[in-house]
Amino acid sequence: MPTRQTILITGASSGLGEGMAREFAAKGRHLALCARRTDRLLALKAELEARHPGARISVRALDVNDHAQVFEVFKSFKAEFGTIDRVIVNAGLGKGQPIGKGRFDANLQTAQTNFIAALAQCEAAMEIFRAQNGGHLVGISSMSAMRGLGRNLTTYAATKAGFAALLEGIRADAMGRTPIKVSTIFPGYIETELSSQSAKTPLMVDTQSGCRALVAAIEREPAKACVPRWPWAAIAWYMRLAPLSWVAKVS
Template sequence: MPNNQTALITGASSGIGFELARCFARDGYHLVLAARDEAGLQEAANKLKAEFSGLQTTVVAADLSTHEGPQQLYDATKARGLQIDVLVNDAGFGEAGLFVETDLQKEIGIVHVNVMSLMVLTKLFLRDMVARDAGKILQVGSVVSFLPNPRQAVYAASKAFVLSFSEALQQELKEQKSGVTITILCPPATETNFFKVAGAENTKVGQSDKATPEEVARGGYEALLKGEARSLPTFGAKLNFASSALFPDSLLALMMQSQMQEEKK
């Protein structure tokens, strides 16, 4: 049954974003699905409506790798008269390889999507939520938010930004005694198209057993509803976090580097 609340999910056409959309759909939210690929979004919306009877969806194609993308997405929700009760900043991608050899334009896109767009969308929708004294935001970070990651240097740094930025906002909201909460989801390596897009399919971590998008989404969703500060949704994620507290960064970087080595065929 509809619950009269609306959730906006970026990166909703596949992977963790799509599974998060399923979690909200199950509880009757009106969904606003956003990503660059409009055809992929529409396909995702059709799948969700086939699974959940009576589901309301709005599809908004937005390129968050551009300067204008986040504002255009915000304006699109306003133009449709939608109040966003929950914002899920899931959109993101990576690039694997030695920094001196990787694609600079792709890495600029990573910073735009993973950092700039997340920051702008948080600013725009958080202002509205604070004014209403109600709302929730789920920021999708990563276990590499805590870990220096050679051969994924820009991606890991972008996720470190998500962690630091969101934790600072959590404290600001406490200071304001706000009814708004921010939750940081920190998944481990997950079975999505991330490794294909990053060019890391043949690495040790790319070939390893991974978490499922369903279990990651479920952990993040439950933490969000409870207003928890952070979700480490699997045992592997908790182990990565524990390692970050136990070992010096130099050793962590060495350990992560070994995970990014190409597997011999």
């Protein structure tokens, strides 16, 4: 399996994107990091360059809902590094509201960010990979993609399920025809700045442990992976097979 030396991560200014950047930099990889908050990106760049002098770090501002900007930023990273070996489509939005409660605005924003913007990122990444005849596309989905969920998770779960289906379709198109690999990652509960503001969730792991597990899974380049594997692979099996009435009680 080739070493993916140059890695592009979206949504890299906080949360899982920031955590994965730290883990990959520790491995000596070169990083193309983008997000809306450039102050956070610049601080992260300075930190990583100080800790890991061999890693080359480049940052750019990116709002993934500006679809033209997605293509521009990805192409500019490609021009700067020469090759992009892996793209991690990580940028996403966690908010949502129950359907029919008057918050279509929140659900629309969630759908646009988690699916339409993800589609733009996949398109931009695959254009680069097809042109260079190689690469690894990684999509950060969610365990919520396993089933339709209620209340505030309804739209979020639907977008993550749609994203997983999109990645599977890209994988089907690429397999056997190109050396491009496509991986769908389903994280369980991993602590981030957002989650730390609420009550502790059972089965939640700390950010560093969770991001280390994410990077280890990504490095294996599987078609699909639940992270951390235990207990989330078993929970995924339960969520897919259990009656909806049971799943609804815990969503």
